[in-house]
Amino acid sequence: MASPKILKDIQKLTGRLTALSRFLDTSAQKAIPFFKLMKKGTPFKWESKCEDAFQDFKKVLAEPPILAKPQTREVLYLYLSIMEEELAAALVREDENKAQWPI
Structure with a gap:
């Protein structure tokens, strides 16, 4: 993914991050x-702070997530994010410490 060049690219990026x-x-x-x-x-000015944050997100997203295995009859949570141009869904389980893990 290339660094954003215009405001519309930033809007798309922040939507995905959300x-x-x-x-x-x-x-x-x-x-x-x-x-x-x-x-x-x-004014749109892509500075080093922006590039550093962008590269940090790319690094985090390039690492595979640690997936959890659901247990029989366990309550699972479905999170939806719906925007004009995209739809995202995540199925997660919650452990005894209230930490959530993607399935």
Whole structure:
């Protein structure tokens, strides 16, 4: 995935990150440089902070997730993220510590 070049690319990227935010550690804080670029009246200027955050997300997303095996009769959670241009779904289980793991 190439670095965003225009505002529309940033909007698509933040939409995708929002869909995955449940599984990305402190994703909102790491995405602050992207949100600042989307402020109304702010000129689009892709700086090193933006590139660093973008590369960090790429690294995290390139690593395979640790999947969990569901147990018989266990309650599972389905998270949906629906936007104009995309749909995302995640099926997760919750352990005794309330940590959630993708199935």
